[in-house]
Amino acid sequence: MDLDLLDTTLAELGQPAYRSGQVWEWAARGAASYEEMTNLPAPLRDELAAHVPFSTLKVESEARSKDGTVKTLFRTADGHAVEAVLMRYRDGRRSICVSSQSGCPLTCTFCATGKMRFARNLTASEILDQALHFRRVEAIDHAVFMGMGEPFMNFDGVLVAARRLPELGITPRRMTISTVGWMPGLTRFIDEVEEPIRLAVSVHAAEPTLRSSLMPVNDRYPLTDVLNECRRYVALRNRRVYIEYVMLAGVNDAPSQAAALGRSLGPDAFKVNLIPYNPTGFYDGSSRDTIAAFKAVLDRARIPTTIRLTRGRDIAAACGQLAAVSA
Ligand code: SAH
Secondary structure (H helix, E strand, O other): HHHHHHHHHHHHHHOOOOHHHHHHHHHHOOOOOOHHHOOOOHHHHHHHHHHHOOOOEEEEEEOOOOOOOEEEEEOOOOOOEEEEEEEOOOOOOOEEEOOOOOOOOOOOOOOOOOOOOOOOOOOHHHHHHHHHHHHHOOOOEEEEEEEEEEOOHHHHHHHHHHHHHHHHHHOOEEEEEEEEEOOOHHHHHHHHHOOOEEEEEEOOOHHHHHHHHOOOOHHHHHHHHHHHHHHHHHHHHOOOOOEEEEOOOOOOOOOOHHHHHHHHHHOOOOOEEEOOOOOOOOOOOOOOHHHHHHHHHHOOOOOOOEOOOOHHHHHHHHHOOOOOOOO
């Protein structure tokens, strides 16, 4: 729900300030309507239902994977597409992947969102409404800002939303913000955010020419600067930075490229997460053996490396596949 509109509406109705907190508490615990908010006077519940839409987003469609993953396509009030995903893991973890923008202006060549038209930053309430939607389905405990868009181009919206997620049951240590290395946002994150939210950086190639060809943003904010800024974070906060590396067959998956990645990262500051490429029509994904060989090189360089578990591939809900067809 639009939390600013909620506050102004409550003020116009002459309601005490604590009402806003009451409404939010219900919403954060998964209430599906104002009707359920039994500590609010019934006439007030009716007024709110008439003036403050319960969600800023309308559900347009929902897809379910055989692994339990759910992908939801929403529309903002002004008609822009937003996708979010609920991932269910065997150990009981429930993780949501939320979008920070409708579309993305950054045109990474392997990413489906980069191919769709960029609309705008989402408001904090629009980001929270993705989470609240899934909270109404079941309890959730992890969140990743890895849906559509570049979170650090929408720093304020993302941070306002992230700071409310603990009330939905997601602690900062269980949140991850993933960035291409958008320096203005990265610098603000390091200087301003004291909560232990995890930081992940999409690297995908250590070599500058290759990285620029995959991620044009590298021309503007080169990887060396981004990694140095990350080292400042590691020193200041004493937390490692996660490196994302999507495995593209014959493009960035050779052992020599793993060695180059290891050299640019160096020991102690980073953990690498290798991402199996999810088909979006532009590249072939590396084979399991190639990914294992790449990991072995990093292991020898003593860089902690894991391989990401893919969820929701059959419903195009996996990493980099979020791009509303109807957008
Ligand atoms: N803009 C941010 C967050 C969104 S993308 C960022 O780039 O980090 C989240 C992750 O999915 C990024 O690491 C991105 O590079 C990766 N990704 C994009 N397309 C993919 C695909 N088709 N298969 C696997 N990972 C992909």
